[in-house]
Amino acid sequence: MSKNPFQTALTTLQEAAKMADVEPNAIKMLSQPKRIFEFAIPMKMDNGELEIFTAYRVHYNDALGQVKNGLRFVPDLDLDTVKALGFWMTIKHAVGGIPAGGGKGGVRVDAGKLSEGELERLSRAYIRKLPMKGAWVDIPGADIGTSAKTMAWMLDEYEEINGFHSPAAINDKPAETSGTVGSMEATGTGAFFVTMEAVRDLNIPKGSTVAIQGFGNVGRIAARLLHKEGYKVVGVADYFGGVYDSKGIDIEKLEEHSLNHPNRSVEGYAGEKAINKEEVLELDCDILIPAAVQSVIHEENADKIKAKLIMEAANGPVTPGAEKMLQERNIHIVPDVLTNCGSAIVCSFERTQGLTDSYWDIETINSRLKEQITKAYRETMDTAQEKDTSMRNAAWINALQKVSKSMKARGWI
Structure with missing residues (x-):
């Protein structure tokens, strides 16, 4: 079993390339x-x-x-x-x-x-x-x-x-x-917007349970927004430790606890029981959000995942072998390149503002972010349905076609 993230990326490239209808030289360039x-x-x-x-x-x-x-x-x-x-x-x-x-x-x-x-x-x-x-x-x-x-x-x-x-x-x-407002919250905010689209498509109601690995800028903001929206966050863990509470965690109090922790951790927060960063992935929940690092869901723990929906807020948290196992159990995965692209979108906004000396307020930032990331979600879902494939393959198919067309127009291939 390989957890090498670059091999994971190349495996996804080869899978998507079979369905993307792009020139072989484009795939060679992207390898x-x-x-x-x-x-x-x-x-x-x-x-x-x-x-x-x-x-x-x-x-x-x-x-x-x-x-x-x-x-x-x-x-x-x-x-x-x-x-x-x-x-x-x-x-x-x-x-x-x-x-x-x-x-x-x-x-x-x-x-x-x-x-x-x-x-x-x-x-x-x-x-x-x-x-x-x-x-x-x-x-x-x-x-x-x-x-x-x-x-x-x-x-x-x-x-x-x-x-x-x-x-x-x-x-x-x-x-x-001369930065932009909303920059540090953008990944978590974007992940929340995409999650709202996914739960609507999968008929997962408000009040459903959520578990989150990672409580930095991404996991913390996603947890805050989901909690505010009426979802029950039952488990949160980071590198140092975590907490489980079947009645739901008060995210505002958890944020206050982490700010006062020497490692900015959720470790030691009072709940039903303490858990670690591996156990949070295996909790009985509806929505699982890995928001820490790559390759945390792999062939050795994929059979223990109980969530109906996995939102990849981290980069590459599910290995290709694990994804096959999860698909066989009809666990829906919204891939990292879509779920966590909110920061990339807002970084594009930041560059535009810096080049033009025209700066936007947080309402404008979040409105444009929501519009752009939900459009990306719908395009991905449309391709997934059209090609009868996973959301990951669909996202990569759309991306490969865009990049390939640009490389061809430039005369690279």
Whole structure:
């Protein structure tokens, strides 16, 4: 059993390619990244010792436009993960109707162990050493281990290097540095909008039960909105621990608890019982939202999943082998490239605002996000029904056709 995320992405590519009716050369082009950067960042730590951090950036495909998005500062980052994430961003942008290609990167580091000063120096050093960057080339954004604060430092460093302001060069900045409102909430908000479409199609009523793995920007916002909408969140867990309560968890109180926890965790919250990040996936619930990391549902635990609907708010949380097992049990999966493309959509809004110096309020952001992501959902559902295939294959079919047409028009294939 392989949990290699890049192999997962390539497996999905081959499955969708059989039904997508695109040229074989398009699939060949999409089977590897256009550019890979791997570089060292030497840095003196607060104690005077020298540490050398490994950094990555992948430009996977830019047929639809400049590459964009996420930088991860995590201790287990490797090139295959970055390649997979860059590939998923390529597909995600195409699915979401965004005129951009896929980029991803980061640094192999435990960001939680860095001081504020060390984190700032590392963030600035990453941008200094990144070979290609800028609003028309490659626009990094926040991901695990990075934040609005780190992106503001990166923007400042980029502008210091170039000697002019360029707010569209970095995404997920604070609104105070010409960012956009709603940026950090966008993935969770978009996942909520897509979930509302899916439950309507599957006749899952309000009051149904929800379990969520991950309580960062994505899981927390999705939980908050579902709770407010009248759904019963019975289980939440993150890396450090979790809680189950059959009567439903008060999400507002859970958020307050996590904010006061040293690791911003839900660990220790009072409920019926404590659970861990694996157990939350196996809870008896109607809707399961994996909103943490990749490959958490695999062949070894797929037979224990009880949910009727899985909303992939994380990138690649279900492996291909597990997906086959779940499909045999008629468990409906709405794929990551659709469920979590809200952030990619709002990042596109952020770039537009930065280039035009015209900034939108949160009502405008959420209204446009809802319109664009629900359109992507309906297009995916239509293709799934037309081709009699899964939502994942349908999303990839639509994306592959868009990217292939652009590559052909450019003369690449």
